[in-house]
Amino acid sequence: MKTKEYAILTDYLTKNYGDFTAVNNLNLKVEKGKIYGLLGPNGAGKTTLIKMLCSISTPTSGGAHILGKKIPDGDIASKIGYMPQETGVYFGLTVDQNMKFYSRIFNLQREKAEKRIAELLKFVDLEDWRYEMVDNLSGGMKHRVSLACTLIHEPDLLFLDEPTVGVDPELRVSFWDYFEQLRDNGVTILITTHYMDEARRCDRIGFMQRGRLIAEDSPLKLLEESGKDSLEDAFLAFARNEDTMRMGVV
Amino acid sequence: MKFYRIMAVSRRVFRGVVNDKRSLVLLFLAPILAMCVFGIAFSGDVENVNVIIINQDQGFTPPMGDTIYLADEIVNNLNTTTLSIHNMTSIDDARAEVESGQVSAVIIFPEDFSENAILKSQDQSYPNSAEITIEGDDSIVNIKTAITTTVSTALSDTLTENGVTPAIQLNSDPIYGEDAEFIDFFVPGILAFVVYLLTTILTLITFVNERSSGTLERVLSSPVTEGELVMGYAITFGTFGVLQVALLLTIAILVFNIMVVGNVLLAFLAVAILAISCQALGILLSSLAKRAEQAIQFFPLVILPAFLLSGIFWPIQAIPEWIRPFSYLVPPTYAANACRAVMLKGWGLDKIWPDILALVIFAVIFLALAVWTLKRSKN
Numbered sequence: 001m002k003t004k005e006y007a008i009l010t011d012y013l014t015k016n017y018g019d020f021t022a023v024n025n026l027n028l029k030v031e032k033g034k035i036y037g038l039l040g041p042n043g044a045g046k047t048t049l050i051k052m053l054c055s056i057s058t059p060t061s062g063g064a065h066i067l068g069k070k071i072p073d074g075d076i077a078s079k080i081g082y083m084p085q086e087t088g089v090y091f092g093l094t095v096d097q098n099m100k101f102y103s104r105i106f107n108l109q110r111e112k113a114e115k116r117i118a119e120l121l122k123f124v125d126l127e128d129w130r131y132e133m134v135d136n137l138s139g140g141m142k143h144r145v146s147l148a149c150t151l152i153h154e155p156d157l158l159f160l161d162e163p164t165v166g167v168d169p170e171l172r173v174s175f176w177d178y179f180e181q182l183r184d185n186g187v188t189i190l191i192t193t194h195y196m197d198e199a200r201r202c203d204r205i206g207f208m209q210r211g212r213l214i215a216e217d218s219p220l221k222l223l224e225e226s227g228k229d230s231l232e233d234a235f236l237a238f239a240r241n242e243d244t245m246r247m248g249v250v
Numbered sequence: 251m252k253f254y255r256i257m258a259v260s261r262r263v264f265r266g267v268v269n270d271k272r273s274l275v276l277l278f279l280a281p282i283l284a285m286c287v288f289g290i291a292f293s294g295d296v297e298n299v300n301v302i303i304i305n306q307d308q309g310f311t312p313p314m315g316d317t318i319y320l321a322d323e324i325v326n327n328l329n330t331t332t333l334s335i336h337n338m339t340s341i342d343d344a345r346a347e348v349e350s351g352q353v354s355a356v357i358i359f360p361e362d363f364s365e366n367a368i369l370k371s372q373d374q375s376y377p378n379s380a381e382i383t384i385e386g387d388d389s390i391v392n393i394k395t396a397i398t399t400t401v402s403t404a405l406s407d408t409l410t411e412n413g414v415t416p417a418i419q420l421n422s423d424p425i426y427g428e429d430a431e432f433i434d435f436f437v438p439g440i441l442a443f444v445v446y447l448l449t450t451i452l453t454l455i456t457f458v459n460e461r462s463s464g465t466l467e468r469v470l471s472s473p474v475t476e477g478e479l480v481m482g483y484a485i486t487f488g489t490f491g492v493l494q495v496a497l498l499l500t501i502a503i504l505v506f507n508i509m510v511v512g513n514v515l516l517a518f519l520a521v522a523i524l525a526i527s528c529q530a531l532g533i534l535l536s537s538l539a540k541r542a543e544q545a546i547q548f549f550p551l552v553i554l555p556a557f558l559l560s561g562i563f564w565p566i567q568a569i570p571e572w573i574r575p576f577s578y579l580v581p582p583t584y585a586a587n588a589c590r591a592v593m594l595k596g597w598g599l600d601k602i603w604p605d606i607l608a609l610v611i612f613a614v615i616f617l618a619l620a621v622w623t624l625k626r627s628k629n
Contacts, residue, residue: 082472
């Protein structure tokens with residue numbers, strides 16, 4: 001069955017807000033065990049797409065299969081991890097309390113949760129801040145807490161919406177090392193980013209513009225195809241090409 | 251619905267409130283302060299009202315008897331806690347005092363006061379009645395009422411002392427609320443009001459934050475359903491409601507010595523259900539606000555109807571009849587009613603069940619609507 005090979009498979013997925021089309025008949029395929037990077041300007045529909053895939057936004061039309069199951073599906077929710085742009089952590093709780101809360105809603109056993117929290121805090125380098133109120137942490141630290149909360153239940157599929165904003169370069173590199181390690185263990189990651197050095201580390205990249213996927217391939221192929229030497233230039237080339245085609249249709 | 255997820259949410263909400271000192275103060279110190287301020291300010295009857303007495307009464311000497319000065323007797327019977335009495339002789343000067351705001355009223359006994367009173371009581375066909383004239387500043391209704399009541403009490407006391415018994419007598423024999431004071435009426439109302447207000451506002455703010463910080467989306471992307479989320483909030487705020495009431499009642503009993511005739515647990519029940527519908531109302535309202543600053547604009551909308559309509563500070567009977575149906579559309583009305591019936595009249599569940607039922611209906615409707623708005627926001 002085709003749906004089984006893909007962690008994400010969308011079928012003419014569309015989302016309208018009134019007259020505005022945020023996601024337009026999108027057919028996206030993400031293979032299991034890959035890191036897929038979504039690139040595109042603000043307002044291209046990346047976040048809306050992710051929200052639909054996490055079942056927190058209902059598509060206007062079309063549908064999607066996540067990990068082989070048609071969404072919305074009650075069982076899928078415990079297998080995915082969603083890291084929202086707005087961080088999605090409780091500022092009025094300590095780091096520890098945040099992580100315990102997320103471990104509870106995924107029904108982690110107490111010892112298991114303790115172990116995960118210790119591991120993850122070590123990974124995001126926040127062991128010394130465990131009992132600090134999130135409100136008192138810097139922006140980058142809040143993002144690190146958010147990532148740790150996303151990973152607490154060892155999800156099979158990760159949706160990371162700009163996870164490295166405000167994170168210092170050194171830590172960003174270690175984040176990506178960890179993402180690759182997760183991928184090597186079979187975890188699928190859909191990630192949005194504006195950093196081109198990060199995009200280069202993806203297995204596959206999709207360029208999004210005005211709710212559509214205008215180009216998709218491995219980073220190297222995209223550079224080759226566009227004849228440019230940076231992904232920014234490649235994106236602009238594809239975007240211009242797309243605009244010309246649209247003009248031609250009109 | 252999974253209980254462990256509901257409890258996880260409930261614990262999270264509880265932690266959030268406990269971690270934030272300001273929320274704690276709002277939940278527990280503010281109601282105590284409000285009760286004390288209102289309780290002290292409203293409990294006092296009107297006192298020390300300045301009045302001027304112009305006593306021109308010449309008295310009356312019956313054949314073969316001593317002269318009787320009835321006006322003096324009435325003045326002596328005036329309650330001097332309520333009225334501070336000053337004597338003057340010139341009516342014009344006294345009026346000037348009222349006009350300048352120094353005193354609230356002039357009470358005038360004319361020269362023939364005793365004469366008319368005694369002759370009229372002996373012979374009904376006697377043409378003149380004895381008259382007491384009160385010329386006052388009637389613009390403050392409470393003070394006006396206090397003066398009239400004090401004078402008429404003194405009058406009827408004087409008549410009784412003189413052996414004049416009125417033809418008709420009014421007896422008051424309380425079935426409920428013997429020796430009840432205003433504070434006894436007031437405390438059950440403020441319980442309902444405080445829980446309504448603070449629960450709605452705190453949930454509103456908490457939930458607006460939950461929306462803007464992305465936690466709502468993260469939680470809803472997890473196995474937690476909208477229903478579980480709302481129930482988690484309901485459990486925490488229901489518990490806070492009960493704790494608030496327990497604290498307020500303890501202080502009300504210890505400090506204000508209020509009357510509790512019935513089973514306090516029933517009052518807890520009523521207020522807990524009220525708190526549950528209020529937190530759902532808070533979630534409902536939060537869907538209309540993007541940020542906490544916008545949520546603040548709803549405060550008057552939350553506060554005013556309950557303050558004015560739900561019979562907390564004055565009975566519903568004092569509200570114009572055409573507005574009264576709206577009183578029955580605000581949940582605190584039923585909670586105040588139930589608490590009052592339990593505490594002042596000692597009623598049991600057999601009698602307050604209509605109020606409890608109304609509260610349960612509100613809770614169910616608001617909870618369902620809260621879940622519905624959460625689901626709808628996905629579109």
